[in-house]
Amino acid sequence: MPSFLSFMPAWMAYLLPVLLLSLSNVFMTFAWYGHLKYKGVALFVTILISWGIAFFEYCLAVPANRFGSQVYSAAQLKTIQEVITLLVFSAFSVLYLKQGLTWNHAAGFALIALGASIIFRA
Template sequence: MKTVFLLILSNIFMTLAWYLHLKFKNKPLVAAIMMSWGLAFFEYIFQVPANRIGYSTFSVTQLKVLQECITLAVFTLLAWIIFKESPSWNLLISYLLIIGAVFFAFKG
């Protein structure tokens, strides 16, 4: 559970680093890059320990599949909160397919 929690925190910072600057398009590009780098620093503070802890239980491939699933969930939530974008039915179905991929990645 610690790995999942750390990956969620990491992905919150990653998503903010990648997309939050779009809310401030009037700011110079250099400022957007610096803000994104600052947020990415915190992403790594959580991501590196998450993978080190998780690797004691999961394979590298399982960690990656888990991380991608968490990324989509965090992105969808933040896109809804920050950008007011509601997920459409086809995105929800694609997420269900990704959850299926996670199931098969972790199936013995």
């Protein structure tokens, strides 16, 4: 039985998981951190809302990893997800939470990205 990705151009097999992981990460960032702007809402309610948001994250992350496993190793998929997390969180922190990033955040993220690049060395 042919895979879903076998019907796409080869470059799409590499791009689709990254796009799906990026979208899933937006949902997860809101699920984990979006409530910080609404600290007056009861924690139980916040948890339920976060679970609801996380459902959509899983609807994107699971296919991203399934499709991605055809062209990336599990370690590479996890590394891609972590780098995306840093990028999405950085934008979220600045744009949504209105919390600036400092040089030490940038330096730390850069070191993480450097470490992540090692995963892709053949």
